[in-house]
Structures are given as structure tokens and as C-alpha cells.
Amino acid sequence: MSESSKPATAGWTKSELARRVAQDIPDGACVNLGIGMPELVAHSLPEGREVIFQTENGLLGMGPAPPEGQEDPELINAGKKPVTAIPGAAYFHHADSFTMIRGGHIDICVLGTMQVSATGDLANWSTGDPGAIPAVGGAMDLVAGVKSVFVITQHATKTGEPKIVESCTYPLTGKGVVSRIYTNLAVLDVTTGGLVVTDLAPGVTMEEVREKTGTELTDGRQGNTAAEPPAGTATRGVGGNK
Amino acid sequence: MSESSKPATAGWTKSELARRVAQDIPDGACVNLGIGMPELVAHSLPEGREVIFQTENGLLGMGPAPPEGQEDPELINAGKKPVTAIPGAAYFHHADSFTMIRGGHIDICVLGTMQVSATGDLANWSTGDPGAIPAVGGAMDLVAGVKSVFVITQHATKTGEPKIVESCTYPLTGKGVVSRIYTNLAVLDVTTGGLVVTDLAPGVTMEEVREKTGTELTDGRQGNTAAEPPAGTATRGVGGNK
Amino acid sequence: MIDKLAANAAEAVSDIHDGATVMIGGFGEAGSPIELIHALVDHGARELTVVSNNTGSGRVGLAALIANGQVRKMVCSYPRSANSLVFPELFRAGKIELELVPQGTLAERIRAGGAGIPAFYTPAAAGTRLAEGKETRAFNGQEYLMEYGLRADFALVRAERADRYGNLVYNKTARNFGPIMCTAAETAIVQVREVVEAGGIDPECVVTPGIFVERLVQVPEPAQESELVKEGRSYP
Amino acid sequence: MIDKLAANAAEAVSDIHDGATVMIGGFGEAGSPIELIHALVDHGARELTVVSNNTGSGRVGLAALIANGQVRKMVCSYPRSANSLVFPELFRAGKIELELVPQGTLAERIRAGGAGIPAFYTPAAAGTRLAEGKETRAFNGQEYLMEYGLRADFALVRAERADRYGNLVYNKTARNFGPIMCTAAETAIVQVREVVEAGGIDPECVVTPGIFVERLVQVPEPAQESELVKEGRSYP
Numbered sequence: 015m016s017e018s019s020k021p022a023t024a025g026w027t028k029s030e031l032a033r034r035v036a037q038d039i040p041d042g043a044c045v046n047l048g049i050g051m052p053e054l055v056a057h058s059l060p061e062g063r064e065v066i067f068q069t070e071n072g073l074l075g076m077g078p079a080p081p082e083g084q085e086d087p088e089l090i091n092a093g094k095k096p097v098t099a100i101p102g103a104a105y106f107h108h109a110d111s112f113t114m115i116r117g118g119h120i121d122i123c124v125l126g127t128m129q130v131s132a133t134g135d136l137a138n139w140s141t142g143d144p145g146a147i148p149a150v151g152g153a154m155d156l157v158a159g160v161k162s163v164f165v166i167t168q169h170a171t172k173t174g175e176p177k178i179v180e181s182c183t184y185p186l187t188g189k190g191v192v193s194r195i196y197t198n199l200a201v202l203d204v205t206t207g208g209l210v211v212t213d214l215a216p217g218v219t220m221e222e223v224r225e226k227t228g229t230e231l232t233d234g235r236q237g238n239t240a241a242e243p244p245a246g247t248a249t250r251g252v253g254g255n256k
Numbered sequence: 257m258s259e260s261s262k263p264a265t266a267g268w269t270k271s272e273l274a275r276r277v278a279q280d281i282p283d284g285a286c287v288n289l290g291i292g293m294p295e296l297v298a299h300s301l302p303e304g305r306e307v308i309f310q311t312e313n314g315l316l317g318m319g320p321a322p323p324e325g326q327e328d329p330e331l332i333n334a335g336k337k338p339v340t341a342i343p344g345a346a347y348f349h350h351a352d353s354f355t356m357i358r359g360g361h362i363d364i365c366v367l368g369t370m371q372v373s374a375t376g377d378l379a380n381w382s383t384g385d386p387g388a389i390p391a392v393g394g395a396m397d398l399v400a401g402v403k404s405v406f407v408i409t410q411h412a413t414k415t416g417e418p419k420i421v422e423s424c425t426y427p428l429t430g431k432g433v434v435s436r437i438y439t440n441l442a443v444l445d446v447t448t449g450g451l452v453v454t455d456l457a458p459g460v461t462m463e464e465v466r467e468k469t470g471t472e473l474t475d476g477r478q479g480n481t482a483a484e485p486p487a488g489t490a491t492r493g494v495g496g497n498k
Numbered sequence: 499m500i501d502k503l504a505a506n507a508a509e510a511v512s513d514i515h516d517g518a519t520v521m522i523g524g525f526g527e528a529g530s531p532i533e534l535i536h537a538l539v540d541h542g543a544r545e546l547t548v549v550s551n552n553t554g555s556g557r558v559g560l561a562a563l564i565a566n567g568q569v570r571k572m573v574c575s576y577p578r579s580a581n582s583l584v585f586p587e588l589f590r591a592g593k594i595e596l597e598l599v600p601q602g603t604l605a606e607r608i609r610a611g612g613a614g615i616p617a618f619y620t621p622a623a624a625g626t627r628l629a630e631g632k633e634t635r636a637f638n639g640q641e642y643l644m645e646y647g648l649r650a651d652f653a654l655v656r657a658e659r660a661d662r663y664g665n666l667v668y669n670k671t672a673r674n675f676g677p678i679m680c681t682a683a684e685t686a687i688v689q690v691r692e693v694v695e696a697g698g699i700d701p702e703c704v705v706t707p708g709i710f711v712e713r714l715v716q717v718p719e720p721a722q723e724s725e726l727v728k729e730g731r732s733y734p
Numbered sequence: 735m736i737d738k739l740a741a742n743a744a745e746a747v748s749d750i751h752d753g754a755t756v757m758i759g760g761f762g763e764a765g766s767p768i769e770l771i772h773a774l775v776d777h778g779a780r781e782l783t784v785v786s787n788n789t790g791s792g793r794v795g796l797a798a799l800i801a802n803g804q805v806r807k808m809v810c811s812y813p814r815s816a817n818s819l820v821f822p823e824l825f826r827a828g829k830i831e832l833e834l835v836p837q838g839t840l841a842e843r844i845r846a847g848g849a850g851i852p853a854f855y856t857p858a859a860a861g862t863r864l865a866e867g868k869e870t871r872a873f874n875g876q877e878y879l880m881e882y883g884l885r886a887d888f889a890l891v892r893a894e895r896a897d898r899y900g901n902l903v904y905n906k907t908a909r910n911f912g913p914i915m916c917t918a919a920e921t922a923i924v925q926v927r928e929v930v931e932a933g934g935i936d937p938e939c940v941v942t943p944g945i946f947v948e949r950l951v952q953v954p955e956p957a958q959e960s961e962l963v964k965e966g967r968s969y970p
Contacts, residue, residue, distance in 0.1 A: 064499055069907070071764070071910055074707045090764050099701055102662070102663045105909055112838030113614070115614075115838055117614040149814045151836075154864065159838070308899070314673050328670065330671060336527075342932075343931075343932045346943035350525075351608070355845075356945055359917060391598070397622040401622070430625065431625035431626075614857065617855050617878075618855070620850070637853060702906075
């Protein structure tokens with residue numbers, strides 16, 4: 015009955031994954047996006063949905079990258095890349111920025127990760143390698159303060175190791191901080207009862223997800239508690255925190 | 257040898273006292289003035305001296321009261337009286353205001369008092385009367401944070417009780433916080449060795465000051481440790497914290 | 499489209515529940531959101547804990563809310579002033595509680611509440627009667643009090659101008675507690691004289707970024723508390 | 735007359751002593767006071783503790799100060815980035831110390847230092863390796879770390895515009911750590927593009943009130959760090 019013989023390329027592409035995350039960001043939300051893959055989410059919002067982006071280096075109402083040649087080195091995002099400001103933006107200093115973050119005023123942050131555990135522990139800042147230069151930035155403040163922490167990640171590492179694990183082996187960014195995990199294969203909610211799969215990418219089966227995950231999973235897709243739905247009919251039971 | 261037979265009206269008037277205080281405020285200082293007699297100090301600065309006044313309700317660069325009819329109920333001082341703003345003023349919120357105060361950024365505050373002790377304890381917010389409505393305002397923050405706290409006060413109460421005492425009987429505003437006391441009779445420095453008289457008002461003697469003071473005093477006037485100088489020649493050894 | 503503008507003050511305060519903690523901006527009348535307070539009087543929520551620097555004057559605004567018996571407890575720094583009649587009377591009669599907080603500590607507690615800081619240390623009030631019952635700790639040989647961050651269910655604030663996102667600028671010393679109260683309340687309700695288009699406020703000059711504001715009410719010509727008091731008015 | 739304008743950057747940094755703690759503004763190159771840093775390289779003070787979000791890039795600005803062996807210890811949140819070469823090399827060689835602080839904690843520690851708050855509690859980093867050796871405390875069942883306020887002998891900051899009192903406005907996201915660093919330093923030294931008359935900055939839009947600024951230096955056309963790095967320049 016295993017479907018693991020399906021091609022490993024099944025699942026969402028990076029841009030599909032970004033759209034899948036964006037779908038769960040409600041209208042009017044304030045969102046902070048981490049560096050890298052999370053940045054794709056900004057360009058993937060459904061038509062007509064207004065979301066406000068905060069960047070911790072001091073801008074609420076961050077807009078897209080400027081056209082080439084119009085970059086301003088004093089208007090950048092947390093990844094130090096040039097951005098723009100929308101009409102209705104506001105600039106502020108770092109203490110005020112982390113008042114927003116630590117004070118619970120940001121609805122959602124979307125972060126990349128190295129590992130995430132069954133209890134929502136996040137490890138995304140250091141390999142723990144003694145030769146590495148430790149650098150944490152604002153990640154620990156974000157996971158401690160933002161209302162919902164979404165992780166966006168490949169389900170497994172390039173070498174096939176699970177990134178979703180029973181317990182993180184890398185140094186933690188925060189304990190029990192992740193609300194939901196979006197991978198190329200599935201969407202998983204972090205619950206007090208462990209990880210619950212609420213959505214599968216087209217062509218992906220629960221078996222495949224389970225095989226590539228380092229901890230137990232519950233099948234929480236609508237109408238399913240353990241059994242597989244017919245391929246392609248996975249319903250999307252997750253509507254964000256609207 | 258007592259000179260206590262002199263008229264009780266000897267000493268500085270309120271406006272002379274305000275000028276005496278103002279004389280010790282150095283050029284360029286940032287100053288917060290309490291409500292009441294301290295407010296007179298703003299109008300008593302020597303010609304050519306530029307002093308910046310802060311009011312804790314959110315204005316740095318407070319100017320004098322506006323002409324009648326030009327009062328703005330949204331431009332007031334800590335005593336809730338209409339004021340003006342000088343060119344180069346800045347408005348800010350209360351947390352930033354007390355960053356200035358608690359953070360040691362204000363050079364001098366001038367406060368009235370009910371009692372002040374030999375060790376610089378200040379009591380100026382409550383009689384401790386159980387029927388009184390307790391109200392503290394910003395006094396405790398000011399005395400805790402401002403670099404130098406000057407007290408301006410009548411030397412004794414209307415009924416002749418000393419206001420400068422060995423130990424305060426009224427509830428404290430702060431412990432060991434006063435730097436200098438200006439009264440209608442004398443200027444006194446608070447030192448680790450107790451109170452030191454550094455200046456006398458014209459026509460006032462050390463004996464008179466001692467009689468009206470509830471704690472021991474050292475005569476620290478220039479060239480005098482115990483003896484009286486000839487009347488009118490008291491030198492002013494105090495130059496503020498220039 | 500994000501638009502935080504409510505139809506009117508009554509609608510804006512309609513979900514303030516009995517027993518709520520409500521921060522009310524203003525230093526005396528400057529910055530006091532008088533129309534929002536009057537709407538709260540009409541609304542009638544009771545057993546409120548009100549955090550505000552003063553207790554109002556005459557029988558309008560905050561004093562009217564207190565006079566109407568809606569306030570169980572005041573948290574403030576200066577509950578008496580020239581025209582403050584209502585609070586002293588109820589306080590002496592034992593009908594209202596008071597938590598007296600030094601003004602800078604009050605401001606910092608509100609700011610901490612908004613910034614996710616549960617507690618901090620301050621030198622203000624150390625060694626005084628207001629330190630009684632509080633935890634103290636020495637840093638570098640000086641004594642400090644531990645104070646807790648303060649949060650509220652609602653804040654009622656008055657500002658000068660807003661855009662639909664809730665970005666705010668204030669007017670002169672009417673700014674006072676408004677910006678920090680917006681950060682510390684679950685629901686910050688702000689009355690403004692003017693609402694402008696998004697982009698109508700210079701992003702360098704925004705004092706309260708819209709993220710801290712949930713509802714706006716436009717009151718183009720707010721009443722002046724001192725005028726009402728002078729006229730001997732009372733509310734309702 | 736109050737006038738905080740210094741003749742030039744060299745004069746402004748001339749009393750920075752060996753062993754001083756120096757806060758340096760900027761998030762990457764945005765807001766980095768490159769001319770003041772280069773003046774500090776020329777000045778030569780050594781054994782510095784530098785508080786700054788990053789460690790500079792290439793061999794100019796903050797990276798040049800580090801490369802010149804003047805920095806004993808860095809306090810920062812993110813000491814590596816695309817073009818950060820100097821710090822990693824010295825750090826691996828054990829020639830420079832690092833105190834790694836989460837970015838929000840760093841900001842709050844600086845803000846606390848400037849506001850007379852000796853310590854506060856934060857949830858950031860609780861339960862992580864960065865909590866090791868730190869005091870923890872539970873509030874409402876959640877774990878927090880106690881963090882200390884951070885002060886400095888000097889701050890080097892870049893702003894856009896100033897008046898003679900030291901009132902400042904900044905430019906876009908170059909604001910970042912500047913305002914809080916000005917509050918936390920005994921001597922805040924600020925380079926600005928433009929100096930205007932007193933009253934030339936709207937008092938409603940002042941970001942850093944002049945009370946927090948000790949010295950100004952006008953640098954009408956500051957160098958752009960990324961351009962210098964692209965050109966392979968090094969300082970001196």
C-alpha cells in the first residue's frame with residue numbers, strides 16, 4: 015500500500031508553497047517575513063487581500079523591491095536588501111520595532127528553519143558547529159513575541175534527513191513557539207497532541223510525509239483521521255487565524 | 257551676641273530667591289521646574305544665559321506663558337498652565353519624557369518642599385494626613401533621576417516650624433536626593449558631612465539661620481568656618497555645576 | 499481594504515465590558531478623549547479599572563465616568579487637582595479604590611506592558627511609602643523597585659490626525675500618554691480631529707504606527723473640558 | 735548660546751579614550767556613521783568595547799576599526815553577513831571577544847540604559863543556549879530572562895538633519911539604533927547631512943530631542959559603505 019515509489023519531486027514548488035502560506039494570511043494582518051524563502055510570501059498574496067508587512071529594522075508598510083536603479087541604501091529590509099515603502103508606511107527606531115514584535119502586535123511571522131520539533135521548538139540560527147560565527151539577529155525576539163509563528167521549509171534536508179523531528183539537535187531559537195509548518199509536502203499544525211497534518215500537496219500521500227518526518231503525525235485533514243483520501247481531493251481545512 | 261532681634265522680614269523676597277537660584281544654573285543646562293515657586297526661576301535668569309526647560313508632560317524647550325487670549329489648552333506645563341514652545345523645541349510622549357528624567361539627562365530640577373533633612377531626604381508630596389488625597393505626580397521620578405535636585409523654599413513654615421530638619425516626619429519623596437537648598441535666608445549644600453551654609457541673604461546672620469533650622473549647620477562661606485563676616489560681604493562660593 | 503474608522507464613538511466603545519481595564523489618555527484636559535469617555539458613560543459598562551494620570555475635573559469627561567459610579571479603581575499619579583471634585587469625595591467615602599503610581603513609573607509600566615516586558619526595575623519611590631510591599635533589589639549599590647508592566651483591555655486616546663491604517667500624529671503636549679497607551683491595550687480606540695488618505699502623514703513623522711491602533715473615530719471639533727467646567731456643565 | 739556643532743569629525747571623537755565603550759549606530763550600512771568611525775580609526779583609541787548590530791563589511795567603516803585592532807569586544811546580534819570578512823577572521827583566531835545578544839534584547843538593553851532602568855525581563859532567548867548563565871524568572875507561568883540596561887561612554891550615530899540644540903531627524907530605515915544609542919551614551923556624537931536653524935525642524939517631528947545629543951558634525955555627502963566595498967577600498 016506504500017506510495018513512496020512516487021517521484022520525490024511531488025509536492026509544491028517554492029512559489030506554490032509561498033502561495034499556500036499566503037492563502038492562510040488573513041486580510042488586514044500584520045506580518046513579519048524572515049530572510050530567504052519567507053520573502054516570497056510577500057509576492058504571493060491572493061488578489062484583493064491587504065496585508066501590512068513589518069521589517070524589524072524600522073518600517074511598517076514595507077513594499078516590494080524598487081525598480082533597478084532606484085534602490086536607496088537607507089531603505090532596506092531585515093535582509094539588508096532594498097525595498098520600498100507603501101503610502102501609509104511608518105518609520106521607527108529599533109526599540110519601538112521590538113515593542114511591536116515582543117509586545118504581541120505582529121499577527122504572523124514566517125520563518126525558515128533548520129529543524130522544528132513535535133512540540134514546536136524551533137532551531138534556525140546556529141548549527142552549533144564550534145567553528146561557526148554565531149549570529150542570531152531578531153529571530154529569538156520574533157518567535158517569543160509574534161502571535162503566530164509559521165515555518166516555511168523543505169520537508170527534508172538536501173541529504174534526505176528529516177527537518178521535522180521529535181526533538182531538535184541544533185541549538186534552539188525558541189521553545190514551543192511554532193504554530194504551523196508549511197513544507198513542500200504538507201501543512202502541519204503544532205498542537206498539544208503533537209503534529210497534525212491538515213493539508214497535503216497534490217500527489218503527496220500521508221505515507222510519504224510520515225516517511226520523511228522524524229516524529230509521529232496525526233492525519234487531521236477534514237473528514238480524515240487516519241485513512242488516506244483519494245489522491246487529489248485533500249481538502250484545505252486551514253483558514254489562518256481569521 | 258545674638259542677632260535674632262533683627263526683624264523677621266530680613267532675607268530674600270521670593271523673586272530675589274528665584275534670581276539667587278537662577279544665578280547657579282549654568283549656561284546650556286537642561287532644567288525641570290516644579291510647580292509653584294520653582295516656576296519663578298524661569299523668568300529670573302541672568303541676561304545672555306541660555307537654559308533649556310523641560311516639562312515632564314512632553315515638551316523640551318518650554319517658553320514663557322503666552323499673551324492673554326493666545327493660550328492653547330493643548331500646550332501646557334506640568335502645572336497644567338498654558339505655556340509656549342521656543343524655536344527648537346521638541347514634543348514627545350510620557351515614556352520618552354521620563355527617559356530624560358530617570359535616565360539622568362536633566363541637569364537640574366528645582367522643587368518646592370515641605371521638609372528636607374540633613375542627609376538630603378526630601379518630603380514634598382504628602383502630609384501623611386489620613387484624610388488627604390495622596391497625589392505624587394512626577395516628583396519621585398524627578399528626585400530619583402535628575403543629576404542635581406535644588407530645593408527652593410521658605411526657611412520655616414508660616415507658624416515658625418523648621419522645614420530643614422534632622423529627619424523628615426512627613427512621608428518621603430526620596431532619600432538622600434537633594435543637592436542644595438535655597439531659602440529666603442540662606443543657601444545650603446547637602447554634603448556627606450551634613451548641611452553647609454554657603455551663602456546668606458543680606459542682613460541675615462548664621463545665628464538666625466541656626467535658630468530657624470532643625471539640624472546642625474556648618475558655616476562654609478568662603479573664608480569663614482564659624483565666624484560671622486561683616487554684614488553684606490558674604491561671598492557667593494557656589495557656581496552651579498558649570 | 500483596511501479601514502479602522504468606526505461610524506461614531508458609541509459604536510467604537512460598544513464592546514467595553516463590565517470589569518474591563520481601560521487606559522484613558524490625557525494630562526489634565528490635554529489629550530483627554532472626552533467624546534469617547536462620554537460615549538462610555540452612555541454605554542454604561544461598570545466595575546472598570548481606569549488607568550489615567552489624573553481623575554478629571556468638574557463633572558464632565560473622566561470625572562463624569564467616575565461620578566456615574568462606573569469606576570471601581572483608579573490607577574494614577576495625581577488624583578487631585580484644582581477642579582477635581584468627584585474622585586476625592588468618592589475616595590473619602592471609601593467608594594473607589596486608588597493605586598497611586600509615580601508618574602514616570604506609570605508611564606514606564608504602560609510602555610513595558612505594550613512592549614512585552616513583564617517587569618523592570620526603577621529607582622523612583624525607593625525608600626518611600628510607595629515602596630511598601632514592593633520587591634526591591636540593589637544594582638551597583640543603589641536600591642530599585644521592581645514594577646510590573648501594565649496592560650489594558652481598551653485604551654481611549656485622543657490624537658490629532660490619522661489615516662485609515664491608524665497611523666497617528668498628536669498635537670503638542672496633548673501627546674502625553676496616548677502613544678504608550680495605544681501599545682498597551684488589546685483594543686486601542688482613538689478619536690482624531692482629522693482623517694487623511696493613506697500617505698497623507700509623512701512616514702518619518704508618524705508618532706503611533708497603525709499597528710497599535712484598532713479603531714478610529716473622527717471628532718472634528720472636540721469639546722474643551724475646561725470650558726465645560728467653567729460653564730458648570732455635567733455629563734450626561 | 736548653545737551650539738553643539740564641532741569643527742569636524744576628528745575634533746568630535748578626540749576624547750574617546752582607550753578602553754571606552756562605544757555604541758555605533760547602523761543596521762548594515764544604513765545609518766552607519768562612516769566618517770565618525772574613520773575619524774576614530776585615525777584617532778587610534780584601543781581596547782574598545784563596541785556595541786553595534788553588525789560587525790561591518792569589507793575593510794571600511796566598522797570593519798576597518800576592527801581590522802585596525804582597536805576593538806577588544808563586540809556586543810552585537812548579527813556579526814556575520816555577506817561581506818563581513820574581518821570579524822570572523824579575528825574571532826576564529828581568538829583575537830576579539832563577542833557578546834551575542836538577540837536584536838530586540840539589544841535594542842531594549844540600550845533603551846533601558848538610556849532610561850535609567852538597570853534591568854528588565856524579556857521572553858526572548860528563554861530556554862535557549864543564549865540563556866545560559868542568565869537569571870530567569872516566571873511571570874504568569876512563562877519564563878523570562880533578566881537582562882541589564884546597557885550604557886556607553888560614547889555613541890557614534892548618523893542622522894539626516896539637526897539644529898544647534900541637537901534635535902535630530904533621520905532618514906528612512908537608517909534611523910534604526912540611532913535614537914536609543916543617543917540616550918544611552920554619556921557623549922552622543924552625531925554626524926548629519928544638514929544643520930538647520932533652531933525651529934527648522936517641526937517640533938512634532940523631532941525624533942531625538944537635543945537633550946540626548948552632545949556633539950554634531952556636519953558631513954554633507956557621506957561615503958556609501960557598499961560602494962567602497964564594491965570598489966575594494968580599505969581604510970585607512
